[in-house]
Amino acid sequence: MLLLAALVRPLCLVAFRIPKALATSMTADDFLRLWWCGVTGSAGIAVGMIFLDHRDMSRQVLLLDAGTYLSFLLMYKLVLYKCYLLFVKRHERKLARRMILASFAVAPASTLGVVLLRQALSHGSVADWWSRLVLPLTGMVTWPLIHLLDPILPHRSSIKFLVKEGRKVLFGSVVGMVIAAFSAILLNERAWSRADLIAASLAYGSLMLVIGGWLNRRASSHMSESDRERQADATTAGRQRLLIVGSGMHLSAYLTALAEAPDHLVEVVGIISPEPSQLTSMVGGYTVIGHLADIPEFLEEGSVTRLVVLERSLARKHVEEIENYCQNHPNILVRVDHRFDSEPVGV
Known part of the structure; x- marks a missing residue:
């Protein structure tokens, strides 16, 4: 099945022109081609297994494989499109880009802080300590991804920023922790307690809120040199x-x-x-x-x-x-x- 997937799916990507305008557009035609690519690829794998006389395949496995592959295609499309908008077309969204970069550092730092505190209090073994690293690694992916899909916007007033964007940051910290914990469970790592999850989510949300407030205040009080020159001209x-x-x-x-x-x-x-x-x-x-x-x-x-x-x-x-x-x-x-x-x- 793995060999068939390695052969059939790249052919489907080319046949349905998935690379065409993958990052620069968001149309119904793009999503329709993604859907047909996912369905055709999974159907091609099933038919290929029949031709190879491997008929003991499970319907649940085929459906799970098709759903997972299609989900990854859609997420890949959304992430590329958001990156294109944020880093290529929307040059003025400096705060959103800085928050994403900060998230790459804060996500592992906050979860590792909880790990170290937990290990110091419980005197856990080295094996337990390494098993707890799965959540920081998954959090380093999920939290920046959330800030990419729902960017943090600047406001001239710090109070307005805390009211409007603070809800985004705190809600994103909870959603990111839920997804990171779910990913850790899929990787068969279950060493995290409820207290660990709550503490890591609160630590991440608090740190990002402080960093976001500081970046927003700095951006609102100091225009960039390029903006000054452009407005002066x-x-x-x-x-x-x-x-x-x-x-x-x-x-x-x-x-x-x-x-x-x-x-x-x-x-x-x-x-x-x-x-x-x-x-x-x-x-x-x-x-x-x-x-x-x-x-x-x-x-x-x-x-x-x-x-x-x-x-x-x-x-x-x-x-x-x-x-x-x-x-x-x-x-x-x-x-x-x-x-x-x-x-x-x-x-």
């Missing part, structure tokens, strides 16, 4: 940095009109789409860099001077959502609800 030149919210033909028409504006007057930071599935797609030569839920992050960072909302391309509930986001930034919102034949609004 834009201010000196009188250039507007636009974040455009819209979709469909209205967005295409606005971008066409915007192309007539002189380069020294306008700079398009990116496009916000009401549909999350359009992330990383290109419209008129500009990249869709986020959806509506990402607008507060851009406003907090101060990386845009105008938020251009194409109201005719949005549902009323979306416009109301944007208005709520802009309550603390009343001068940044520019509404476009009419045709623009000569000069685009916002320039």
Whole structure:
């Protein structure tokens, strides 16, 4: 079965063009190809075993193998896509990247601290000590993965950061510990007690909350040199940095009109789409860099001077959502609800 899997599954990966746009898109076609690849690969293994006259296969084993392989394919796709957004397209998410890197160090440190404390109190053997290392190693994978899939966002107010992002950190610490403990059980390591799990989760959550608060305060009080230079250049030149919210033909028409504006007057930071599935797609030569839920992050960072909302391309509930986001930034919102034949609004 292992030899058949090593032969059939790479062929399925190539046949269903899984490497194509693996990290740079998130469409229904991508997930459909992943599903067909997983199902066809498992079916090919079963048929191959029949041709080799190995008919004593278990249905449970085949179903478990197919489900596990498909789950890994989907997770691999999501992780690559999130890495592409975070490390390639969204350069402004410095806090999220730093929290992920910090998690690689804090995860093993917090769990190992619990291990050492437990060993000192119980005088356990060396064998027990080594068996307890499984959870720190699995935690070093699961906790950074959680911060990748649900990034920590910056806020200008430390109180706001603790209220909004603190819940993410604490909830992520619990979920990460649950997944790490489950992984340790699958590896047949059961040396951890309930007190160990609770202590490790609390230690990790507390450390990450302190580190996140310090990083957020540092980021909000000290803009990076590149951001300073960019904003200074834009201010000196009188250039507007636009974040455009819209979709469909209205967005295409606005971008066409915007192309007539002189380069020294306008700079398009990116496009916000009401549909999350359009992330990383290109419209008129500009990249869709986020959806509506990402607008507060851009406003907090101060990386845009105008938020251009194409109201005719949005549902009323979306416009109301944007208005709520802009309550603390009343001068940044520019509404476009009419045709623009000569000069685009916002320039």
